[in-house]
Amino acid sequence: MRIAVFGASGRTGTEVVSRALTAGHGVTAVVRPSSDFADDRVRTVTADITDPSALSPALSGCDAVVTAIGPAPSANPPPSAPTPRAASPPPWRRRGFAGSSRSAPPP
Known part of the structure; x- marks a missing residue:
């Protein structure tokens, strides 16, 4: 399975990437510029x-998506992380959210 990990460069994201690789999955790390x-x-x-x-x-060829996006790096970060939305999202078999107390999945 190929997993897209949003926020792959952060503390939670690197852990998700590491565990996905250990489990034998392919990973697409989606990171900010x-x-x-x-x-x-x-x-x-x-x-x-x-x-x-x-x-x-960025999501081409991915079977699953994990969002591990933390708060925006600013003086007043928002209470929850933005949710990535593709123009025409593929029918992902799985999606997940991972994060700290400052990030939350959408309702």
């Missing part, structure tokens, strides 16, 4: 999650 994430075992895609047109190519 300012990220310095590098792991030659995964496909890394830089994308702005607020731009739906950037997400469809």
Whole structure:
């Protein structure tokens, strides 16, 4: 199974990536443009999650999506993380959310 991990460069995201690789899954790490994430075992895609047109190519070939996006790096971060939305999302077999107390899945 190929899993897309949003927020792969963060504390929770790196743990999700590590566990997915250990379990034998392929991983697409979706990271923000300012990220310095590098792991030659995964496909890394830089994308702005607020731009739906950037997400469809990032999710190409993925069977599942895990969102491990924490709060925005600002002085006043929002209480929950934004949810990535593709212009025409594929019918994912699975999706999941992982994060800290400052991030939450959508209702």
